[in-house]
Amino acid sequence: MFLAVIAITLRKSILDPQGSMIAKSLRNLDFRVEDTRAGKHLELTFRASDENHARELLQEMCAKLLVNSVTEEYRIISLNAYED
């Protein structure tokens, strides 16, 4: 079994009003925050034959449903195999 953690954020070129609002709020609290990007955090548990296969499946899931490539990009934060 694999556990993948992915982060989905708006592409850098796209204005992120939610992130900007969070940064502004942090600055109001006197934190010197230059920028904040908001996004989604997903944890996916799934079966795959090995790590390469797991990566392939993950890419497919992102392309088909999880990520809208018009405005979003994703990063794999971690991908770990574990015994079930």
Next chain:
Amino acid sequence: MKAAVIVFPGSNCDRDIIDVLGDVVGCSVTAIWHQDRSLQDAHLVILPGGFSFGDYLRCGAIARFSPIMESVISHALAGNPVLGICNGFQVLTECGLLPGTLMPNKSLRFICRDVHVRVENSATMFTTLFQKGQVLNLPIAHADGGYYAEEEVLKELELKNRVIFRYCSANGVLDEENNPNGARQHIAGIVNEEGNVLGMMPHPERHSEDVLGGSDGRWLFESLVANWQRMVTR
């Protein structure tokens, strides 16, 4: 004309459209559950507004994979009219029938009020009974309605006259003050290249009877009926 209104879990404008098409415009209209596969010989297919699947993941992203959507996509690709209103527009961009996407409103707030939109192209099957440049009063009710597409897509939309409605002032001027959600180029509605698939954020069905605050939206549905009549009597 026979129309089908697709009902997803979380759709909430389906009944309004059924009422307008059935009682105001006088079409035969059926509601079709998203898990069905047949469009029951409907000529016009409508994807209504609402919060399909709770807007989870992204608005329209999950509805786009409902079983009925395969039939809706084939129906559209065969040149038949498909209209997506609000959440329906979001579903149309998610399934690739229309380009671009709908981003959170620039204010980050849910906006529910009447706005003005200018008719940019009256030569489509959805807008025949409007005049180009005519300003309509229509309600919007959305949190994610800011149309976004890459520059080259926007250029293509402009070049081919595929922008159908733009947010504007009461006298038709495009200014930031009257762009409620921060849409690129004030876009409120676009069609596909063939002109048979329209996606729009404003709700024409909510302004189809004067007693409910306005009737500008009615003429969109009447345009579809008029074009259908022309087609069948040809």
